[in-house]
Amino acid sequence: MLKFLKKTSKKAGLPPGALIHIGEKKTEQVKISVIDYDEEHILEKEIKDPQETFYLKAKPTLTWINVVGLHQVDIIETIGTHFNLHPLTIEDILNTNQRPKTEDFDDYLFVVLNMLYYNAEEGEVTSEQVSLILAPNLLISFQEVEGDVFDSVRNRIRKGKGRIRKAGSDYLGYALVDAIVDNYFLILETFAEKIEFLEDELLDHPNRQSLQTIHEMKRELLYLRKQVWPLREILSMLSKSDSDLIHESTGIYFRDIHDHSIQVIDTIESFRDLLTGMLDTYLSSLSNKMNEVMKVLTIIATIFIPVTFIAGVYGMNFKYMPELDWHWGYYAIWIIMLSIAVALLIFFKKKKWI
Amino acid sequence: MLKFLKKTSKKAGLPPGALIHIGEKKTEQVKISVIDYDEEHILEKEIKDPQETFYLKAKPTLTWINVVGLHQVDIIETIGTHFNLHPLTIEDILNTNQRPKTEDFDDYLFVVLNMLYYNAEEGEVTSEQVSLILAPNLLISFQEVEGDVFDSVRNRIRKGKGRIRKAGSDYLGYALVDAIVDNYFLILETFAEKIEFLEDELLDHPNRQSLQTIHEMKRELLYLRKQVWPLREILSMLSKSDSDLIHESTGIYFRDIHDHSIQVIDTIESFRDLLTGMLDTYLSSLSNKMNEVMKVLTIIATIFIPVTFIAGVYGMNFKYMPELDWHWGYYAIWIIMLSIAVALLIFFKKKKWI
Amino acid sequence: MLKFLKKTSKKAGLPPGALIHIGEKKTEQVKISVIDYDEEHILEKEIKDPQETFYLKAKPTLTWINVVGLHQVDIIETIGTHFNLHPLTIEDILNTNQRPKTEDFDDYLFVVLNMLYYNAEEGEVTSEQVSLILAPNLLISFQEVEGDVFDSVRNRIRKGKGRIRKAGSDYLGYALVDAIVDNYFLILETFAEKIEFLEDELLDHPNRQSLQTIHEMKRELLYLRKQVWPLREILSMLSKSDSDLIHESTGIYFRDIHDHSIQVIDTIESFRDLLTGMLDTYLSSLSNKMNEVMKVLTIIATIFIPVTFIAGVYGMNFKYMPELDWHWGYYAIWIIMLSIAVALLIFFKKKKWI
Amino acid sequence: MLKFLKKTSKKAGLPPGALIHIGEKKTEQVKISVIDYDEEHILEKEIKDPQETFYLKAKPTLTWINVVGLHQVDIIETIGTHFNLHPLTIEDILNTNQRPKTEDFDDYLFVVLNMLYYNAEEGEVTSEQVSLILAPNLLISFQEVEGDVFDSVRNRIRKGKGRIRKAGSDYLGYALVDAIVDNYFLILETFAEKIEFLEDELLDHPNRQSLQTIHEMKRELLYLRKQVWPLREILSMLSKSDSDLIHESTGIYFRDIHDHSIQVIDTIESFRDLLTGMLDTYLSSLSNKMNEVMKVLTIIATIFIPVTFIAGVYGMNFKYMPELDWHWGYYAIWIIMLSIAVALLIFFKKKKWI
Amino acid sequence: MLKFLKKTSKKAGLPPGALIHIGEKKTEQVKISVIDYDEEHILEKEIKDPQETFYLKAKPTLTWINVVGLHQVDIIETIGTHFNLHPLTIEDILNTNQRPKTEDFDDYLFVVLNMLYYNAEEGEVTSEQVSLILAPNLLISFQEVEGDVFDSVRNRIRKGKGRIRKAGSDYLGYALVDAIVDNYFLILETFAEKIEFLEDELLDHPNRQSLQTIHEMKRELLYLRKQVWPLREILSMLSKSDSDLIHESTGIYFRDIHDHSIQVIDTIESFRDLLTGMLDTYLSSLSNKMNEVMKVLTIIATIFIPVTFIAGVYGMNFKYMPELDWHWGYYAIWIIMLSIAVALLIFFKKKKWI
Secondary structure, rough: OOOOOOOOOOOOOOOOOOOOOOOOOOOOEEEEEEEOOOOOOOOEEEEEOOOHHHHHHHOOOEEEEEEEOOOOOHHHHHHHHHHHOOOOHHHHHEEOOOOOEEEOOOOOOOEEEEEEEEEOOOOOEEEEEEEEEEEOOOEEEEEEOOOOHHHHHHHHHHHHOOEEEEEEOHHHHHHHHHHHHHHHHHHHHHHHHHHOOOHHHHHHHHOOOHHHHHHHHHHHHHHHHHHHHHHHHHHHHHOOOOOOOOOHHHHHHHHHHHHHHHHHHHHHHHHHHHHHHHHHHHHHHHHHHHHHHHHHHHHHHHHHHHHHHHHHEEEEOOOOOOHHHHOOOHHHHHHHHHHHHHHHHHHHHHHHOO | OOHHHOOOOOOOOOOOOOOOOOOOOOOOOOEEEEEEOOOOEEEEEEOHHHHHHHHOOOOOOOOEEEEEEEHHHHHHHHHHHHHOOHHHHEEEEEEOOOOOOEEEEOEEEEEEEEEEEEEOOOEEEEEEEEEOOOOOOOOEHHHHHHEEEOOOOOOOHHHHHOOHOOOOOOHHHHHHHHHHHHHHHHHHHHHHHHHHHHHHHHHOOOOHHHHHHHHHHHHHHHHHHHHHHHHHHHHHHOOOOOOOOOOOHHHHHHHHHHHHHHHHHHHHHHHHHHHHHHHHHHHHHHHHHHHHHHHHHHHHHHHHHHHHHHHOOOOOOOOOHHHOOOOHHHHHHHHHHHHHHHHHHHHHHHHHOO | OOHOOOOOOOOOOOOOOOOOOEEEOOOOOOOEEEEEOOOOOOEEEEEEEEEHHHHHHHHHHHEEEEOOOOOOHHHHHHHHHHHOOOHHHHHHHHHHOOEEEEEEOOOOEEEEEEEEEEEOOEEEEEEEEEEEEOOEEEEEEOOOOOOOOOHHHHHHHHOOOOHHHHOOHHHHHHHHHHHHHHHHHHHHHHHHHHHHHHHHHHOOOOOOHHHHHHHHHHHHHHHHHHHHHHHHHHHHHHHHHOOOOOHHHHHHHHHHHHHHHHHHHHHHHHHHHHHHHHHHHHHHHHHHHHHHHHHHHHHHHHHHHHHHHHHHOOOOOOOHHHHHHOOOHHHHHHHHHHHHHHHHHHHHHHHOOO | OOOHHOOOOOOOOOOOOOOOEEEEOOOOOOOEEEEOOOOOOEEEEOOHHHHHHHHHHOOOEEEEEEEEEOOOOHHHHHHHHHHOOOHHHHHHHOOOOOOOEEEEEEOOEEEEEEEEEEEEEOEEEEEEEEEEEEOOOOEEEEEOOOOOOOHHHHHHHHHHOOOHHHOOOOHHHHHEEEEEEHHHHHHHHHHHHHHHHHHHHHHHHOOOHHHHHHHHHHHHHHHHHHHHHHHHHHEEEEEEEEOOOOOOOHHHHHHHHHHHHHHHHHHHHHHHHHHHHHHHHHHHHHHHHHHHHHHHHHHHHHHHHHHHHHHHHOOOOOOOOHHHOOOOOHHHHHHHHHHHHHHHHHHHHHHHOO | OHHHHHOOOOOOOOOOOOOEEEOOOOOOOOEEEEEEOOOOOOOOOEOOOHHHHHHHHHOEEEEEEEEEEEOOOHHHHHHHHHEEEEEEEEHHHHOOOOEEEEEEEEEEEEEEEEEEEEEEOOOEEEEEEEEEEEEEOEEEEEOOOOOOOOOHHHHHHHHOHHHHHHHHHHHHHHHHHHHHHHHHHHHHHHHHHHHHHHHHHHOOOOOOHHHHHHHHHHHHHHHHHHHHHHHHHHHHHHHHHOOOOOOOOHHHHHHHHOOOOOOHHHHHHHHHHHHHHHHHHHHHHHHHHHHHHHHHHHHHHHHHHHHHHHHHHHHOOOOOHHHOOOOOHHHHHHHHHHHHHHHHHHHHHHOOOO
8 A cells, every 4th residue: 555655766866865845745835824922922924935934033932833835845945944954854844754753953853743634434544744843932833734733722822821822832842742642532533433333333234344344444543553653752752852942841741642642552452453353253253144054054955855865766667666556655755754854853953953 | 442532522622731521420519528637536527618628738647638520620620729730630630531640740649540340241341530649648539430449448547457547648549559459350350250151151052142252351351451551560660669759668568569460460361361262262163063063964965865866767757767677676776775875874984074 | 260360359458468368278277397407407396386486586597487378367477477577478478369479678588489280180280379488597488288399308408418508598498499490390291291192192083172172271371371470580580689688609599490480481382382383283184174075075966966957857757758768768868977977077086176 | 485594505614704605696797896086076987906996095085895796705805805804794795695784893884784676577575785894984885786776876976966975984875775775665665556456456356366466475575574674773773873983963864764764664564464454355255255155056955955855756656646636736836836935035035144 | 292391300309400411311422522722733532531631721722622422420520520610500511401591600601502403304303402611721512412513613623724723712612603503504494495395385286295294394493493592692692791701802703693593583483474374375275276166066056956856847747737748848848947057157157156
């Protein structure tokens, strides 16, 4: 399946640090939105040229630049150059094929995550790469497509409520990661509901379609796990980070999402085990039912075979067959045939075959 | 299965630290009971307003506040604010969806555990979250529903016997955790009895219902393991804790429950292996029996098919069939048919097919 | 299976440190035997009141107190109090439900082990808890039933040969643990012989009983592994112990049994793999044989079905059936039927179905 | 399969350090090419005698010697002696049977890797050993056959673009390893495409050939994993190396390929799981279909067996069979036979067997 | 299988350090051979009394004593006493039942290894214990039977070529271990060839014997892995040893065999996976073929059953059966029967059952 390995052939043979966007062109026009705020003021705008944001860097306020769409390489490069990002960082942002990871470049922390979407109807999990640059008073986030997952964070900033307006870029980073991980729980819930539905279906009227669905869900959970697994390590590193960029008080918050990520992985594993159990139950019940059918049919056949033989015997045309001339021969034969059938039925019953 | 992932959709999109009770509203009215004691005195009362307990804080006696019911968020919040609990702690208490864990907030230790109940008839394990706040001279416990597991601890305090009246809040915390873990053994015993019963049943009169039961028990053990697994780590951390909140002498006691938790996990694993073994034995014995039946039936059919053919031959109406006119033809044919049947039986016997 | 979890319901709800004997009452009367010796002298006696041994504590000789039977709680308690054992230690001695473990209480080392017995006829492994208290010049051992495993150690002490009379309580402790672990090898040997016997049986005349035996042995190996697994860790800890109670020169000896314990676990794993392999071989050979039988039977049926049809055709009573009047019709039909049978046989042969 | 263990019998019994080329003679003539460059100058030539390159060692420029073909042992030995390579290093270069590894010999770093090729038509992965010697201002690479994987690196050096002309031998080493690992992604892509094709095929018209292909792909993935697995450790070591030979700034680049190698392994594991899932789906759908066929056929047989029996009965030649003389007997029998057939059909329908 | 656990019952109950040879008496007469050499001189002799070698100890030359046969306990004991070996070391040498291990007794290093032999015809791997004592200027090796694996080392010493005459006892020890591990590769090659042969056989003419062979090979690989697994750890310890007995320069050589041992284990694992894959392929192809056969046979039966019924109908003896009197009745019935058969064939074809 190609989604387990996004196309990378564009890249092979190029120098490291080569800036090419790898991934589908998921949005039409790169959208850059800026929120600049401190405890008292807030400034929001949508811009086209990233250079419009650069003057904010000098100010002591916290600046969050959100870039949606990665296909205009020059925009990303301009931002990268201005904020002194390492060539490999820019490459990783553009190549939306990264394993989730975090890297500490002294000046800034680089975090790559996957935003996951679940299309319950097609039963397919898709992922979008989100990259975060965490610097003092600055957070830059790069997304492939526009989603609504960050809206809750935006609203909290706008409302000016809570810790978010007082804390630094590390807390803002935490809020974004938290929004992404919370979203994972929504996906798991959809899975949970689908599994519950499947379980009822298998009990009531099992069919081959359910089998197909179980296999598909197992495959999607495999994909999900592949996406979430590295998160655990990342969040553990962030919560224990000795980087100056993450305050100790924010570490506790990252530890909290770390716990959540373990819960996500635990639940994925449980789901996989549940699905395997359902599959086993289904297959063995199917095979049981099949066997039951075959047994009944074979027993019917077995009862008729001897009596048909007897009928065959008295259908023979030998000249001298004394029984044929007996007056009660025909009735006697019926009695014999019925006796055989009943005897066989009793025998099978005693053997507990029926 | 939704119980593997309690509903969290209420939470998604909210700021971290948002105080919303997640879980079913399991009790009607929040009940707060206080036991305040030292070696010589003891004071017990049931209160409605948590503020009534706050004056006890100043006293050198040990105060145990037990809160049953979490749906009145304001009560939990009042307690949290008064005792300086971290916002994340209050959130974790309310969100009864936590993985068991322990966190050291310098001022207090926060422990989240699961109380487990097993409904043997419906074959279902359910869990309830228990949160403990362990501070000097203070222990606050939060439960979702009222149970009788803590009664034994209460009685020991009332009787004034043993170490519990002399020791600090860490020993009280240990006593509560011990009561919870002891309860796990009771669940395992019920499982053990059910497994033994199942084993006998499978030997005596295996049926499809037992199969269903095995699969259900495996699923519940899966759930049990998911609940108990993190406990091991927690208790290991508590027993080796360098926190001032846990005295070295109490560490030995936590090490003891740590051993118990390992025993619980070991037993769960053994039970899973036993059930898998039983399943395999059952399925292969079933398939064996089925094969046996089919073989016998097929052998019966095989013996009758050739002789029925012979009967068919002499049922043909050709004008010139010399055998039909022979005087002893009919008897000769009977002898031939019996010989064929006997020969086949001997052949099958020699081949060890019957 | 209850033996995977000995009854603990007596305990639940009791304070930690509550002294109740958990386990079957395996012996009639508690037996206490003392051996007090140094390089030159030896004193052996059987006593009833543990207090008779207390004067030996002051002497520089090494005292080994062996207690058989745990149901008289007061005797154990008297010993515990006199030798300053921690309440949890006494509880662990009485609750014969412990996972093997070792604990260092500064004054003494506490070691819990399992003595294993294998009843080859019933194919069942049973275990008995052995607790050792290792203090300077003192070793107390607690057993549930009297066995002969320690006799070899007793004899070596009596003969005054070897290191045992010169070395301290740590070496005596080593000798006892060594005797227990040596006993494991005897059990494994019985297993090895039984596996070899089974393998021959499966090759010569496989039957359903062997299947049952394989499953039983797998279950018992599961139990065995559960008992032996923690030993590895314990012996590793003892061999690297920095406790003053174990001399460095004795550490080498514990390292030796540590190697043995790894060997025991390795062998158990190998046995499990072997049994699984045997099971697979047996099942697939069984299914192969079954298929073979069904195929032959079905082929017999298939050959007779067309010819029986032909016989049926000429058994029809149509007035105008020219073949019936032909002189050689009957013989011609025989030739046709034989040709069909032979043609089918050749076809099956060519297809390699027979 | 011999490719899992290349022939080593030539070696057994020889002293360590014995210089014998182990592997197929994959190229006709050993080819040595040299690129010597710094930021401003570049010198490229193809030579026959390795001694021609030795004068370059003294110069401050970076020298890359690429040796293709290992069967002329004396050439490798000359190079080894001149550059003070350890005898074991030379042996490892010649014995193309190495597990990927890295060794730090103070003076130089020795890296062994596998270049992998996938012949999609024959479905076979083959590997070629690449050895790198990384010394200050010097990089020697040994290949078995000439490939085009390093061409991209050569071109980047020629173009004088990017970091490669400025950086040292460690960065050049990184560039070569990166080219090799990039190549792994190309192989995985071919696999991904083949898996997708197979999945469609299994859905549309499953056949036995697909089964064979799945098994072959699993085997090749096994081989692939065996080759790639050690890479992870190597790259982790290189990225954290405290050797003077790798600058800290290059460490970041090695960390980047380390991430890639984890991605490769993850993808291999996912592919294996996917193939196993496909296999299971295919086999169970096959068995389902088979059962369906058998069931229909058996039902047809079961319906005809009773009615054939009845026809047999009235084919008997008894003198006194009243039904035979009835005027409507024949039609009555037809009605009875049809009723039986319809009743059975209804019964089967009700039982949900058809 | 007893070979997975050599007989140890002789030992149980004996004091630790008891000197009893455990293992088969594999050689007639204990053979002791000595090679004493330095860079310039070499002395070789075969002796009977180990005491003849003791004067060599004082000399600065390197002495290699090779003892073949362990059943004359007194000889081993004399050597042990003279060279101050620990009682446990002597016990381990005699008890040829050791797990491979290495122990550092300050004065000497003790290494236990297994020499493996593969009897390809009987398909059985057997092992022989080799013990090495590594002291300054002294190496004592103990073997159970005489083999030719050490001959290559002897020849290198005799020829005076290479590092071996210059280096110390650690390098000699390395050379011996290397010879043993090289021998493992020869065994793996035989396995590889057998697997390749089996694979071809399964493709061309699969039979039940191949199945048996696969199971046997899996069992032997299990045994092999059990023998080789501990080696990895041993060689890792030797290569990183901080013992004075192993020079740093020799450590590199041990690291080299460490790599080889990992390769051996990797290859064993790959072989096991390959065999499992082959087994799966074989079983599923077998079951496929079986199903194919059964389907064809059942289809033949199903086609004939309805037409036989029709023939049966017109074999009935009713007086009034109008069809029987029709002139073309017989031919019409043939046409009807053929039409039914053809219709069924078309139906099966359309359903893709044939």
